[in-house]
Amino acid sequence: MNFSKDTIVIKSLTNTLKTNKLSHAYLVIGEDSLYCDEFILSFVKAIFCLENKNNEFFSCEECKNCHSINHSNYIDFYRLTSESSIKKEEIQMLKSDLSVKSFYGKKIYWIKDIEKMTEQAANSLLKFLEEPEDDIIAILSCKNISAVLPTIISRCQQIKLVGQSENTEIEKNEELIHVVNEYVRRYINKPHLANIYLLEKLKTKDDIVDLFKHLSIKINNSYTENNLHDALNISRVQEKVLLAVTDLNSNVNATLVLEKFLFTVLLENNNLEFLIRG
Ligand SMILES: [Zn+2]
Numbered sequence: 001m002n003f004s005k006d007t008i009v010i011k012s013l014t015n016t017l018k019t020n021k022l023s024h025a026y027l028v029i030g031e032d033s034l035y036c037d038e039f040i041l042s043f044v045k046a047i048f049c050l051e052n053k054n055n056e057f058f059s060c061e062e063c064k065n066c067h068s069i070n071h072s073n074y075i076d077f078y079r080l081t082s083e084s085s086i087k088k089e090e091i092q093m094l095k096s097d098l099s100v101k102s103f104y105g106k107k108i109y110w111i112k113d114i115e116k117m118t119e120q121a122a123n124s125l126l127k128f129l130e131e132p133e134d135d136i137i138a139i140l141s142c143k144n145i146s147a148v149l150p151t152i153i154s155r156c157q158q159i160k161l162v163g164q165s166e167n168t169e170i171e172k173n174e175e176l177i178h179v180v181n182e183y184v185r186r187y188i189n190k191p192h193l194a195n196i197y198l199l200e201k202l203k204t205k206d207d208i209v210d211l212f213k214h215l216s217i218k219i220n221n222s223y224t225e226n227n228l229h230d231a232l233n234i235s236r237v238q239e240k241v242l243l244a245v246t247d248l249n250s251n252v253n254a255t256l257v258l259e260k261f262l263f264t265v266l267l268e269n270n271n272l273e274f275l276i277r278g
Helices: 004-018 033-048 064-070 088-098 119-130 166-189 191-201 205-222 228-249 254-267
Strands: 025-029 077-080 107-111 136-142 157-160
Touching (some): 004 033, 033 107, 033 136, 033 166, 166 191, 166 205, 191 254, 205 228, 228 254
Parallel strands (some): 025 136, 107 136
16 A cells, blocks of 8 residues: 555654654544555554564564464454444453453554444543553544544544545546546536536535546647647637636635636537547
8 A cells, every 4th residue: 555645644653663652542534444444554563563673664564473463363453343333342342352461562452433432432442541551552543533532532642644545546536537528428418507417526625626637637638639620629628727726726615616617618618528538
């Protein structure tokens, strides 16, 4: 997994590893579950890896500790996950497992999706977090921090991840191409309805930024193979895309930028068919 979008977080954790100042509890917040899980496993492996002699954010993936962690059978690493809800009994069971002395000096437990904890479970965990033991590290992870008790948040060092797994990016890209194709198809028949369709599909700033990135690439690729008439039409659309990108960069509200783009395209009756070619 490529963690390049979270280099700041990695630098800070590297520093922690090098100075041996690990916190008692981490709260990892990341929207992409797969990416978040991989990140946590890499962190845990960096702590236990036998070849990580320089204490970097590194794991060799070859030593017996790395192997055991990858196969979910490392003796000092506990994970708690649940499809539905995490109950108090599960937290109590975890506590009793953790009361056994560690083999190699440290024990780590990871509770995934802590939004799923029942209130009783959260309270039970809270007591545990309040009395940290030197050799135990808690890693809690969630997608949505607003669903986590403030008392739990305040006892953890927060790690906010922004990266995404490659699969998610590919899926997002495919979804965007589909949406653009659908928009152009509708635009040819009923332009007003096409605008409404796109505005409903692209709601977040990220979606809208991605759309204009996609359009810029598409436009650049369209120039070469077209005649003069097409080129004129394409350059008119390109002007609007560039204007939208400038507005987005100066933090104009993304939905307004998209609306403006769509309605000026409509007003000038630009031909958009080149966007769905190839
Ligand atoms: Zn290793």
